[in-house]
Amino acid sequence: MIEFHLPDMSCGHCVAAITAVVHELDAQAQIEFDREARRIQVRTGVSAQMLAEALTEAGYPPAGTDAA
Numbered sequence: 701m702i703e704f705h706l707p708d709m710s711c712g713h714c715v716a717a718i719t720a721v722v723h724e725l726d727a728q729a730q731i732e733f734d735r736e737a738r739r740i741q742v743r744t745g746v747s748a749q750m751l752a753e754a755l756t757e758a759g760y761p762p763a764g765t766d767a768a
Contacts, residue, residue: 702748703741704755704762710735714760721758725750 709718715733722729722742729744742751752762 701741701743702751703739704752705737705739706755706760707738707763708760709733709738709740717758718755718760721754721760722751725754 706714706718709715715735718733718740719731722731722744726744726746729742729746731743732741734740744751755762
């Protein structure tokens with residue numbers, strides 16, 4: 701499980717955009733969103749670095765990463 705804090709995630713459009721970015725890398729990825737805390741948890745085989753780079757390119761740069 702990979703967790704990201706995404707300070708720029710604030711609405712349903714953000715959730716849809718982030719979902720599309722993650723699923724572009726791994727169509728089978730499972731994503732849990734906490735919009736209030738602006739955090740996501742992703743269960744995937746893709747590296748945290750690859751996800752962080754893709755999220756940053758999409759306009760949602762992570763403030764930090766934690767692998768669990």
